[in-house]
Amino acid sequence: MLTEDEAERLLTWLADAVGGLGAARDLPQTLESTARGAVEAIPGTEAAGIAELFGREQFVERVATGALPEIVDRLQHELAEGPCPLALATGRTIRVHDLGEEYDRWPKLAEAARRENVAAALCYRLDTRSDKRRMSLNLYARRPGVFDDEAVLLGELFASHASIALAHAQNSEQLTTALSTRDLIGQAKGILMERFGIDDYKAFRMLVESSQNTNLKLVDIATWLTSGVTGAED
Template sequence: MLTEDEAGRLISWLADAVGRLNAAHDLAEALDTTARSAVAAIPGTEGAGIVELTRGGRLVERVSTCDLADRTDRVQNDTGEGPCLLALATGGTVRIHDLGEETERWPALAEAARHEGIAGALCYRLDTGLDRRRMTLNLYSRRPGVFDDEAVLLGELFASHAGLALAHAHNAHQLSTALSTRDLIGQAKGILMERFKIDDYKAFQMLVESSQHTNLKLTDVAAWLVASVEGSRG
């Protein structure tokens, strides 16, 4: 049971961690901040990683704080079994006291865990709301039984906030990209309008036709045009 002082520190830490997550400029930065913040705050954690399950059923590591987390996530991908896959399947929290003892449930993983020196594991599915993106936050330790009930609760609170923050970072990056793209296309249209004395609609049509003829994205055509003009001016 948390004391009043411990609860106060927990609330303060969560507020600080969420603030750092919300300040992330894109999803990659938010993922890295999530993993590193978890290591710093959740008792017993020696390494953390975030993995994503692809449509083909393969685990892809998005971020890892150390070799321990990297090895553990890789072993689960290689063996096709383990706590992070269970968390993805059930949507719940998965706590393992000692992976090396899971010989009946995950025999291949248990053998690899003993060889790699991996013991405690705590995995949470991240509810980001991002379309078709299924990720877990995975916490690991070389010591068995290190994740107690308070660590589990703290991790659940953190994972819940982290999921929202990751969605925020992703959406903010998408919006920033969309605005940058619109500005770039606007610059390209302006160049064509000035050079050929045409209106906005015809300038856009020229960009579309160039995109189709060159098999390049519209934004790539616009970027090339803007860069060419700026280069000639320089």
């Protein structure tokens, strides 16, 4: 159990680390701040990455502070074994003292870890509030056993704050996209209304029917229409 002084030191350290998360203006910046902040905040961390899994197959390395997370995260996905896939699947914090010694649990990854000279791993699933879109914060070090109980606790607190920041950034991104889409469709309707002398409702029906007939999204039809008009004027 932590002493009062140790707890105060950890909270101060955490506050400094998460301070930059709120300053990020969009999702890419928030992801970048999260990875960098984890390296600074969590003792023993040499490099950090955030991996994302869409559904069951589509894997994306969203951000990494160096080559190490990119290599190890990609290996885990390709081999379908390791702490990152386990954290994504279960939502649990997964700590590994030495990946190179995990022959019983992850034989292929253990061999690759020795080859890539990576040892310790600490993985957290971030709360994206979506079952279809899962993210994990993955911390790595070349020395074994560097993630002690204090590091695990600090990482859990950091991951919780990061999840809140990411949720806020995602909501802002979705709102911006929605507003942009609405404006684009509005422009497309205006073009059709002027060209064919029709009202707002009929213009929207033309867009919907075009979307259905071409099997394209409504926003793609609107983009094509507005781009075509812009091109003609140029």
